[in-house]
Amino acid sequence: MSIKRAVRSLLFFGTLSVLACRNVESESMAEATQQLAAAPQKKAPESALYVGWASADITPQGPVALVGQLRKRISKSVLDPLTATVLAVETRGPDGTKEQAIMISCDVLFIRKSIQERLRKLIEPKLPDFDVDKLFMNATHTHTAPGFIDGAFKGLYDVSQDEGVMKASEYASFFLERIAEAVVEAWRARQPGGMNWALGHAVVGLNRRAHYFDGSSVMYGPTQQDNFSHIEGYEDHGVEMLFFWEADRKLTGIVINLACPSQETEGLSVISADFWHDTRKEIRNRFANNLHILAQCSAAGDISPHRMFRKRAEDTMRERRGLSWRQEIARRIANAVEDGLACAEREIQTKIDFKHVVARIDLPLYEPSSLPFYETDSVQPVEFHVIRLGDVALATNPFELYLDYGVRIEARSRATLTFLVQLSCQHSGYLPTEKAIRGGGYSADKFVVGPQGGQVLVDETVKRINALWD
DSSP states (O other), rough: HHHHHHOOOOHHHHHHHHHHHHHHHEEEHHHHHHHHHHHHOOOOOEEEEEEEEEEOOOOSOOEEEEEEHHEEEOOBBBBOOOOOEEEEEEEEESSOOOOEEEEEEESSOOOOOHHHHHHHHHTTTTTTTGGGGGGGEEEEEOOOOOOOSSSTTTTTOTTSSSSBBBBBHHHHHHHHHHHHHHHHHHHOEEEEEEEEEEEOOOOOOOOOOEEEETTTTTOOOOSSSEEEEESSSOOOOOEEEEEEEEESOOEEEEEESSOOOOOTTTOOOOOOTHHHHHHHHHHHHHSOOEEEEEEOOOOTTTTOOOOOOOOOHHHHHHHHHTHHHHHHHHHHHHHHHHHHHHHHHSSOSSSEEEEEEEEEEOOOOOSBBOOOOOOOOTTTTEEEEEETTTTTEEEEEEEEEEEEHHHHHHHHHSSSSEEOOOOOOOSEEEEEHHHHHHHTTTTTSBSSSSSSHHHHHHHHHHHHHHHHTT
């Protein structure tokens, strides 16, 4: 009995010792956590915010070849105007330091490098207090607008024998003149202002690649067939917003970023901004007629607004509302904006931490190469911009970037919310993922940069974003 009692005593006191150690360890961890929380955090320097807006009508004054489809279309009329929206942002610190950016969203298919460089040269003598390297353009990717360079599509859209049709090069000069005026106007209109961000949701962009049991993928492939397996990729229904106010809390403009190109009515033979026209109209009807709306397309190389299944039910619901698909998309985006504004306007920031980095890096070419049916700008180097605006990051890229790459960047970013802007600064074609290349099909069969270069772009972008929080 004495031996048993001794063993029990040892077990009892041993258990107490383990529990005591655990309690000490827990208390130590809790104390360390409290000390870390109480330690002074490195506060980012904040500077007074100045904001300016302008818009330009970039609708061609006559018939043009509409780019983006594999057939030649000459515009028959103007369904709705093409718009360029300019946002000028500057911060001024108490020590005299300044940071700057001019963002320009355009209702066109893409931005060519030569176009952005020409614009910088046009405005440089007019804006001596602005670093023109910190200007960048992006496209909404409407398929019902003209191009910029004669012969860029290897003869597909040649209009040299079409009497009365504006050439792409002629449109480029008109386009640049209009936008240069708007850039100067926006920069000179800078006034003290405030901003805040919001995140909402709207089902707009849908993955457009059907995958089959034989391993192949087809853009807009039929999904009612027995050999249909699944939709190939992910979808992002986030609506990311930046709201800007004047000093008297009057809302002046909104940056709206979503993962979907503007191509709901992409096959028409008329000039049109597509669903962004309807979206601007709907938002202005709800808030103010003079509200500026700067549209950005996030990573969406495998995304479009076209529905891949459940089409009859979707159409029925839309018809019950008495809307076209463009109007339905506008309704969804406007609902997200209305919801986001109600939250964002509670805390308007007039002093922010603003940093702007312009990066140029070489990306590896995909081998064996298979060039698309259009000219692309060189990727050695590519230009991209990385911005910090308070809690928010913004990063551009020149591709029709498959969504998976965008998710990688956003997931690894230290920013509270990360805006990605594709088709910016230059045009370098599709950048598909490895699984898309295995499936094949349009958008994954002819491209300049592949998965290796895509990961380099991800890593280099994340590195520069996160460095802004060091």
